[in-house]
Amino acid sequence: MPTFNKEKEEVMEICNGKKRRKVSGGVRDCRRSVVGKMRRAAGKVLRSLLVEDNNHHTESMEEDDDYFCVSFLRNGRMKPGSAVSPRYNLVREVGRGSYGVVYEAVSRKTGATVAVKRLQCDAPENVELALAEFWALTSLENRHQNVVQLEECVLQRSGLAQKMSHGNKRSKQYLRLVETSLKGERILGYPEGPCYLWFVMEFCEGGDLNQYILSRRPDPQTNCSFMRQLTSAVAFLHKNNIVHRDLKPDNILISQKSGTPVLKVADFGLSKVCAGLKRNISEEHPATGAAGRGSNQNNINNINKYWLSSACGSDFYMAPEVWEGHYTAKADIFALGIIIWAMLERITFIDAESKRELLGTYIRQGTEIVPVGEALLENPKMVLHIPQRARSSMSEDVKKLLQDMLAVNPQDRPDAFQLESTKGPLCFPALFTT
Template identity: 80%
Template sequence: MDICGNKRRKVSGGVRGCRRSGAGKMRRGACKVLRSLAVHDNNHTKDEEEDDDCFSISFLRSDRLDPAAALSPRYSLLREGGRGGYGGGDEELALAEFWALTSLENRHQNVVQLEECVLQRNGLAQKMSHGNKRSKQYLRLVETSLKGERILGYPEEPCYLWFIMEFCEGGDLNRYVLSRRPDPQTNRSFMRQLTSAVAFLHKNNIVHRDLKPDNILITQRSGSPVLKVADFGLSKVCAGLNSKTSEEHPAARADGRGSDQNDFVNINTFWLSSACGSDFYMAPEVWEGHYTAKADIFALGIIIWAMIERITFIDAESKRELLGTYIRQGTEIMPVGEALLENPKMVLHIPQKARSSMSEGVKKLLLDMLAVNPQDRPDASQLEMRVDQVTCAA
């Protein structure tokens, strides 16, 4: 998670120094661009406790690959598409992303698609699927591969888990918006797409917890730009949570009432307790480590506000210009959520720029999304309806 240190640094031109916390040394993860190949009958004999698909991966070389077991490759490597940073807890983050994306029964055009997840050992790969009841070893295989351990029964072969994701050639929201002239029509379209995606996730009991422009990807294969919410490493799947399985406050609810373990979980009234996210987009209650899904609404408000007015800061580590609103205090800047936590009565000046063309409807919506009290914010379904109203009116 991205959390700033306790000491605020003096900055100029909107630079703020942040650190990524987590055990272990920082590492870089490569993102490969793959091409799917036609797959012929592998003539694979299934064990009753194994998944259906077993195939080779042409870009993985193994000196121990048994020639007699060579199967048709499903993918070929084209090029490296990019790299991302992650900390020592990356196995838990990867498992969280796998769990979130595979728990979705339906697709949404504005949520990045996990095409498949494959477990590779001895040069061959086996398709993994969420909750496959035919495989008693399913979850253990995933966990051991994520943690770099060896599967019981294969002591000489390490295992690798590969995520085959939808490719978004347009980069992230930062690059797309800041490389083009301001376009109110595109802003309105992006507002509708983002709120639709978050409404879909919340309806499916998924709290993203790390919404930011870096985690919003773009594809233009259909002609017009389509947003894809991505990176579910910090997400929380709340489906099935009850009084015995909550994070740290089992019976606590945002409305103050108790919770029957058989009740349907309302993620807008279910408290989460792991303080995580990226500081410029974190709601006040996240800084305190006690929040609900309404924290996603706050983050979305920061993103939309920054996108409309093109408010940016320079990341001290990467030196990149990023979309994000903040509060300026002399030579220092601080995240809006942190500032509201310190001064809950602070009035946000929206719009920030004198020549802004922001409508009164959008202004009021952003103020509601960025309310200090999460109960004063609209939930995701209400937000989706209000965005449709204000964008149509414009």
Template identity: 85%
Template sequence: MLIFDKKEGMDICDGKKRRKVKGGMRGCRRSVAGKMRREACKVLRSLPVADNNHPEPMEEEEDEDFFSISFLRNDLLEPAVVVAPRYSLLREVGRGSYGVVYEAIARKTGARVAVKRLQCDAPENVELALAEFWALASLEDRHQNVVQLEECVLQRNGLAQKMSHGNKRSKQYLRLVETSLKGERILGYPAEPCYLWFVMEFCEGGDLNQYILSRRPDPRTNKSFMRQLTSAVAFLHKNNIVHRDLKPDNILISQKSGSPVLKVADFGLSKVCAGLSSGGKGGEDYPAAGGGGRGNNQNNVVNVNKFWLSSACGSDFYMAPEVWEGHYTAKADIFALGIIIWAMIERITFIDAESKRELLGTYIRQGTEIVPVGEALLENPKMVLHIPQKTRSSMSEGVKKLLQDMLAVNPQDRPDAFQLEVRMDQVTCAA
């Protein structure tokens, strides 16, 4: 099994070094995020609003698997009253470089939810947390293939405050934005940790890697997943959101309805393009303190593909050639989607040397090394991709042609998300 090791600047494959890409990875690569402290989740206590109907304080919870959420209003501190926790944390289901995800129960309804805790202890962590909040909070409509944010809570020193989109009256929120913009810690001291808690729908089916690789190949499931993924990306682009980190790890599976439903998740590297300059120069402007901008989604079919982004971020095997150069648009999401779909259909995998996990992902062989497709195309733009890769493949001619277009080295030759959605329906119905 081929092994890819990310520890040496992304350029060690099978133990041999390759040259580094010029400019390297800048800005929002996962590797720059600060390490999460691994302390157990403590009981959060908060100061409630004046009209809270809890005249008698509750006893302190000794267990470490609950958190309570009451909210401050306009940053005014009311007399302290302890309230019952709203969510019971059941178990840890995932851990990354800057966050922990728990399965939890909403005490009022009994519904299972996912709770992600992000520690805002460094500017780069704040930037990732705010990017996720701005993206999910900017969505006015729901989509069945995009993970749903129920609420986001800012917590510091045992005080919790509900985050709302564009809340310029919240001093804590504005301080987070300022931390991200200035690139320096201004929100308290290390002894006063600040957290963002994201409460989202729970996906019990794991991620796309786990789901696909634990089952026998099923063409019907593949077709369904292809349509669902293109629908999700079209929805995001319609709402001016470029995901920038599409990969099987960030695609979750819900099985509540009986049939598997994909949910695109993890928006820490996403960009809300509304209100940004659409000029040809790179340069990534930040949204104003109000967030990424809501509403006015007219004409976005064209406009989202005219916003130029410059931070070379994402995950190596799914990054488009232009992302490695640091000058790209939303078409980079189309390339990543092409890699995912190709790997899913043919079950092309590699072993990530750091996590030891088998992951879906397509690559190019160069001798004994494996190279991400986007990097290989950057080095050799005239290279022809052999799709399908396996001799005995059931891939139809329509899907083959569509994947070739999605993985075109020139982003202008790729379909946009809306053209892709139409074509995907056609080729999956015909196959």
């Protein structure tokens, strides 16, 4: 039987290799080889970087132990004898992964707090992940309140920095990164001068979805708001031909600047921009009205027919077809269903490596726990018991919604547009029975 902590949240700890799997929340094929260590200590960062404009080269600046600063020069030129003011000051490290570090930083120009993410491009796998995130975020022509906003990206190597732009064929550094990713071999050379991509993004002071949900008492209104925000974000990405492929609570951040929590889908390192699908549908249909909604539906239908083959993601959120390596954007819908189910019932497990309590749904098989997607792959006829708790007050509408989102056959799942639509199941105001 499941065990419960003092707040009656379901918890299963996997440790010492005694269970079937080591629960790490880590990703599979796409990231399992991404184990490059950061060669510098967390506080050892560049004091100042001068930016070239694709054609002009500038001098490198000295290092400092406390701050990372990026200085942009107008027209790529610096007047002789002029002092370069740092653009961003690092404040503290707020997160660290297998191939990058995230810092809280302050803009010297506006005083605004931002997040600065440093990705070391020291291996083809790291370059591929960094470019995937860059391409996904820069391919978005419009902003969405529930998708983390990229302010700018800087490529730095050997003390020189260059502001990145999408598809910049004049930048030799950018082309070398692309070639490294495509060829799968390191061609940058100069190991004494490591290459980094720095992403400057909006800062989310509320932490991730795990931290926010598990540090507060259950609130149906918050749950309902988060469901709507998550489905809106995924619909926006799918309309823009982006499959996230790694949706999980760790990658959903919380902003509280407006006074109410706003979700931000982040971490696009495993995302896929489905090239060749985009077309100017605004000329065929107006942006509003029935015709506009129809054009959005057609766009999502297109992405749901785009087949992907890299089995990547995080185990507990991966759809059955992802384990087989043949899937579409409907895999994001499955992951979203797992997240919503875990959020509503506060189903958690303890990560074996970080010892963090994480939101995630799974299937118990004797003394073992198995990701839902893997269990459904092994037994497609298995019936999911939603809700898990016998005394749950989950409404029949939400129960049916989750069953549909977690269907074994991707074609039986609703698409992102249907979830977002005002006529969809999420329009019901009552998440729980009274």
